[in-house]
Structure formats: C-alpha cells, structure tokens
Amino acid sequence: MRRGNALDLYKTRTISVTSGKGGVGKTTLVANLALNLSxxxxxxxxxxxDLGMANVDILFGVKTEGSIHDIISGRKEMKDILVEVSKDVFLIPGGSGVVDFNHMNHFERRAMMEAVNTLPMGFDYLLIDTAPGIAENVLFLNSAVQTVSVVITPEPASFADAYALIKVLNRQYKVNRFAIVCNEVRDEEEGLSLFKRFNEVVNRFLYIGLDYLGSVPNDPVLRKANQLQRLIVRHDPAAESARAIRQLSLQIERTSRQIESNGGMQMFWDQVVGIA
Structure with missing residues (x-):
C-alpha cells in the first residue's frame, strides 16, 4: 500500500453527511454519492x-475485517481494515461501540496518526457518515470537516432536530456555514420549498449561512433498492432518484473548486486526534 503524505491529504476535500435524527437516509446518500464521484x-x-451502528459496508455488499476501534487500540493497522468497496471507493469501517475521540490518550492518538499516514495517496474526497443527533462524537466529527452537509426530510421531527444540530454546532464549535440536502421529497419543487422554509426558520434565530445542495425524491425504485440493500445508482441508474444523486455529485464537484486548498484530510485528522 502506498504511503500518504501531507500534500496529498491537504488536497482532499472533507465532507460530513449528518442529521438531527435517524432514518433520513444519510448512509444511503453517502454510499451513492461516493459511487457517483468515483x-x-x-x-x-x-x-x-456512525460508530455505534456502522453499516456502510452492508450497502456495498462487502465484509469488513476490523474497524477503527482496532486502529485506536493498536490491534490492527490501516491496511488490515481499509476496504476497497468499489473501484476507487475505500471504506474505513466504524464497527460497533463508542469511540470518544475527544478523550483518546497519547498512545491512541499516536496509533491513529500512524495509521492515517499509511493511507493510499490521492483521495479527492473524504465523506464522513456520522451518527444522527447531537452526541459529542457527532459534533466533534462535524466540526473537523470543511463542509457540513445536513440531511433534512419533510418530517417535522427531522426539521426540528436538524435545527437543533445546527444551533449546537454554531454555538459550541463556531460552525457558521452548512450545506443542506432535502431527502425523501416528492420532487425538486417540494425539496426547494422545504429548503426555503428551513432557511427562513434558521436565519430568524441564527447568524449562519445555508447552501442548498439539492434534493433527492423518494421514488418507488429507490424504496425498492433500499429494501434490497442495493445502491440505486447500480440498481437502476435511470431512476429519478439516481439522476438526482448524480446532480448532487456534480454540485459537490462544482463547489469543490470554491473550497480553499488549506485544510483537507490532514487538518481533519489532526483535529480528530487533538494535535491541531
């Protein structure tokens, strides 16, 4: 495995996909976006x-051997757990249990950084599928990335919990810009309307910026693919939802050109292990 270096890691755009509540389709979105970008x-x-309910590997139909827990404990090296789940798409499995990045000791931090330094070179994107909610680890991972993408749905609880997540990230970690993905909507019109209502509520109380990344409709083909634990861009690339996810990928690529070159994956891991 080729060793990474700081230059490569600084060029990597880091994006979290997060939500205030569970069941909004985060993991499905991450997996399909990764496939489209590849x-x-x-x-x-x-x-x-999602260090308690990790399941990205299931969507790609692969079996993982170990997790990030094994890295921190020193039981395994990155080459032992890193999985190429599809061509040019690699996964660091989350496993089960809870990793408290904020309270790693010196040896755990060293093990993590040594593992990161053995990553293959040349990643264009690091996508982080976080757990839902406002637990400390969720906030911590979101605060370390260049772009925080919040997934909302028309469900009132999703709307309210997403607002709570953004408020806490803004107040505690000074995150002041977020990308919004409207998922499980009828169509683009409903998605844009949902974003406008959410933007109005958020900006009534918080001084932050929200960017509309796009919408994904909850069409019957997507629901079927999810039931079969298949990725929609593989299952039916012509489906309305698959086309919408391709548009999201294009939007991510366009906005990537606007992200400053500093930061990237090196800065993300430095912050995660507490040495930034």
Whole structure:
C-alpha cells in the first residue's frame, strides 16, 4: 500500500453527511454519492462515523475485517481494515461501540496518526457518515470537516432536530456555514420549498449561512433498492432518484473548486486526534 503524505491529504476535500435524527437516509446518500464521484474519476474515502451502528459496508455488499476501534487500540493497522468497496471507493469501517475521540490518550492518538499516514495517496474526497443527533462524537466529527452537509426530510421531527444540530454546532464549535440536502421529497419543487422554509426558520434565530445542495425524491425504485440493500445508482441508474444523486455529485464537484486548498484530510485528522 502506498504511503500518504501531507500534500496529498491537504488536497482532499472533507465532507460530513449528518442529521438531527435517524432514518433520513444519510448512509444511503453517502454510499451513492461516493459511487457517483468515483464514476466521475474521483477517488473517495468513506469514514463510517456512525460508530455505534456502522453499516456502510452492508450497502456495498462487502465484509469488513476490523474497524477503527482496532486502529485506536493498536490491534490492527490501516491496511488490515481499509476496504476497497468499489473501484476507487475505500471504506474505513466504524464497527460497533463508542469511540470518544475527544478523550483518546497519547498512545491512541499516536496509533491513529500512524495509521492515517499509511493511507493510499490521492483521495479527492473524504465523506464522513456520522451518527444522527447531537452526541459529542457527532459534533466533534462535524466540526473537523470543511463542509457540513445536513440531511433534512419533510418530517417535522427531522426539521426540528436538524435545527437543533445546527444551533449546537454554531454555538459550541463556531460552525457558521452548512450545506443542506432535502431527502425523501416528492420532487425538486417540494425539496426547494422545504429548503426555503428551513432557511427562513434558521436565519430568524441564527447568524449562519445555508447552501442548498439539492434534493433527492423518494421514488418507488429507490424504496425498492433500499429494501434490497442495493445502491440505486447500480440498481437502476435511470431512476429519478439516481439522476438526482448524480446532480448532487456534480454540485459537490462544482463547489469543490470554491473550497480553499488549506485544510483537507490532514487538518481533519489532526483535529480528530487533538494535535491541531
């Protein structure tokens, strides 16, 4: 496995996909976005940051051997757990249990950084699938990335909990810009309307910026693919939802050109292990 270096890691765009509540389709979105980005010639690393209910591997139909817990404990090296789940899409499995990045000791931090330094070179994107809610680890992972993408749905609880997540990240970690994905909507019109209502509520109480990343309709083909634990862009690339996810991928690529070159994956891991 080729060793990474700071230059490569600084060029990597880091994006979290997060939500205030569970069941909004985060993991499905992350997996499909990663696949689409790889189809566009990009190299993608997924960190399954839902450290209690990790399941990105299931969507890709692969079996993982170990998790990030094994890295921190020193039981395994990155080459032992890193999985290429599809061409140019790699996964760092989250496993089960709870990893408290904020309270790692010196040896755990050293083990993590040594593992990161053995990552393959040339990743264009690091996508982090976080757990839902406002637990400390969720907030911590979100605060370390360049772009925090919040997934909302028309369900009132999703709307309210997403607002709570954004408020806490803004107040505690000074995150002041967020990308919004409207999922499980009828169509683009409903998605845009949902974003406008959410934006109005958020900006009534918080001084932050929200960017509309796009919408994904909950069409019957997507529901069927999810039931079969298949990725919609593989299951039926012509489906309305698959086309919408491709548009999201294109929007991510366009906005990537606007992200400053500093930061990237090196800065993300430095912050995660507490040495930034």
């Amino acid at each position: 189809h566009a010639g990009k190299k993608v690393l997924i960190l399954d940051g």
